[in-house]
Amino acid sequence: MKKDLRSQNWFGKKGKDGFIYRAWMKNQGIPDYEFRGKPVIGICNTWSELTPCNAHFRELAESVKRGVIEAGGFPLEFPVMSLGETLIKPTAMLYRNLASMDVEESIRANPLDGVVLLCGCDKTTPSLVMGACSVDLPAIVVSGGAMLTGKYNGHDIGTSDLWRFSEDVRSGRMSEEELNIVESGMCRSRGHCAVMGTASSMACMVEALGLSLPGNAAIPAVDANRKVLAQLSGKRIVEMVQEDLKLSTILTRQAFENAIRVNAAIGGSTNFVIHLLAIAGRIGIPLKLEDFDLFSRNIPLIANLQPSGKYFMEDFYYAGGLPAVMKQIENHLHSDCITANGRSIAENIKHAKSWNTEVIATAEAPINTQSGIAVLRGSLCENGSVIKPSAASPQLMKHKGKAVVFENIEDYKARINDPLLEVDETSVLVLKNAGPKGYPGMPEVGNMGLPTKLLLKGVTDMVRISDGRMSGTGFGTVILHVSPEAAENGTFALIEDGDLIELDVESRILNLLVDQAELNNRKNKRVTFKSPFNRGYVRLFIDHVEQADKGADLDFLKGGSGSEVSRDSH
Structure with a gap:
């Protein structure tokens, strides 16, 4: 057991301060013993009805809580800014850094010993990981999972087909009425995009980095095993606190190289580049744009998933998920890297295999020799x-x-x-x-x-x-x-x-x-660019955002800020 729980700087205090911290928590019907030496686990939730991909996270959080309680921890759920790629204007990317600041400050300012990061839609994953990295407490990621494969006229469809359908409408090969029918069959269940888009690439990224339990990336949102993984993650974060297994221990330079190679093997999103650069900047790992080329050059495309291939995330799960891909490129990975479950990558993928080589191919007979970024x-x-x-x-x-x-x-x-x-x-x-x-x-x-x-x-x-x-x-x-x-x-x-x-x-x-x-x-x-935005977060963003080759983070957010609260209150 870790001797000094951070949360006891709040709940373990005597006198007026301790009284205030405990008494106001008790108005929720929480008995006194919950505060006495149990690891307090924050469940950082990006649930929002304006983020359809994450709209099932309240339910998923309950599974996490069961795991935390089972392991002897005390779970406390809290909301942070949620970024729904499909609705938010002008672009969710504008607010990724703002959401990361929300996460960072929420974690640091509150009596938390460890955190579970609930994320799914594109920008929620990097923003939560970026914010958590800045504080560097024990943390584990639970992704929301992809939706079921869409259906239209007897065919499987996914978000990548939207671009094809749009061009068909513009060229007259498809009518607006037909497009409306497609619309009803595209998103058949809760979860994020059914293809290897940015959301699934981010779920694969955190698993490849070692920030989640094995198998996290591919389980569909509606599969009961998604809840099982959430409960096991809740149980595991308590153990991580006891072991003092922090993000900085997991996120080594070798872990980032692994993630780049895995992204190549799955045909992951180009957005992976800008998000991984930002995460590296927060945890203090030197990473350059050229690294994405260098470490993915010899990695073949193993996963046959849209948009680079044919199949969908649901198929990917049935075929063996990310562990099966990582097994195929194991010789290219730093397989001794430690992961959130306390085991190495080699141990996690020891028995992994592909159950369908059309979906997850072999390194000897890949889907495509062209891969990566x-x-x-x-x-x-x-x-x-x-x-x-x-x-x-x-x-x-x-x-x-x-x-x-x-x-x-x-x-x-x-x-x-x-x-x-x-x-x-x-x-x-x-x-x-x-x-x-x-x-x-x-x-x-x-x-x-x-x-x-x-x-x-x-x-x-x-x-x-x-x-x-x-x-x-x-x-x-x-x-x-x-x-x-x-x-x-x-x-x-x-x-x-x-x-x-x-x-x-x-x-x-x-x-x-x-x-x-x-x-x-x-x-x-040429007239020098002058932004029309002169107030609020957008002004702050324009004044401080770095260029894409550096991850488009705000310049003053680079590096960690630690878990210490600068001032006490009361």
Whole structure:
């Protein structure tokens, strides 16, 4: 048993202070012995009816509480800001850092010895982990799980198909009435997206890092085993407190390298890059953009899941889940890394296997040899950009084309369907001012829909470049996270219609083939970006957000702040 419980700095005090801490808790009908030496476990809950992916978390929290009580702990559930990707405007990413601050301050300010992080929808996972890392108490993650596979006309569908259906409507191959029928069959149960989008990539990320119990990533939201895992996680966090197993013990440099390799093997979201960089910054692990390229280069695609493959998260679970994938690439992993259950990765995946090699393939016969995140550099993106090769078209991986430039998302929406738009299938679509400062918040608009005139010709993919992000459910030859963004007045800000752009993914090159003298002339004429936002959190965000290649965290949040409360009260 850990000798000194942090919570006893509140509940163990004598006199007026201890009286106040205990007496007001007792108005909830809590007996005195709950405060006397039991580990107090906070259940950090991102439940919200405005976050549909997390709307079942009240029920999941009850399972966690049972586990905490079973192990002799005292569970206390508390809410933090919830970020629903599907509803929140202008983009949930704008508020990821704000939610992480909420988590950090809520954990530090309260009498907690350990925390269970309940998260599911895209930004709730990184924001909770970022905030918890800053405090560095024992913590374990319980993901909400993916929804059941969608159904339409006898076919399986998932969120990645939304992009296809949208293009079909725009080209006249599908009617709005048919799209409404699809809408009713897409989201058939509680849970987050049914494909390997950002939410599932984040669930895999925390399992690969060792922050959850084995199997956490793939259990569907409605499967009874999700509740079992939640209860076991509640039981385990009490043991972690007793062992003083903190996040900083688990989140080593080797753990981050493991997560990058696993993300490659599952065809995970490009958003993984920006979130893992931010988490590393909070826990104090040096991680660079190039690391994502370096550590995923030799990892084949093992999981055959949309958008890089064919199947869905439900299939992934039945086939063996993440442990089965990690078993296939075990030779590439630091298998001695400790995980939340106190065991090494090697121990956790010792008996793992694939029950369906169409869904989880072998390293010897992978789904695709192209995987991971390729980091591109060149005159167009001085500080880097990313592309997901497994979701791109092979014939476009080496390409030269003339730029068709949209200055912002409103410009894109106004002109993309114009039959007079000067564009053909060899063109490169460029979207500016979708970065952290310029939008603000870096929305998921990088996988721009193709011009209607080209859809009618049967074109299904083009090279697209943006300083924004794209949904983890998206696909195509899409270059994202260009840094510095247009609002920072780098080369990307200077691209004009007709400029020649050179892409060579194999050589990791992205160049703007324009004379430097011409670029200097354009830069001298360019008006410096000035944000229209002058108050509140958005102003704070714009003033302090770092660029995508550094994780888009706020500069003053880097590093840990510890669990000590600066001032006592009463």
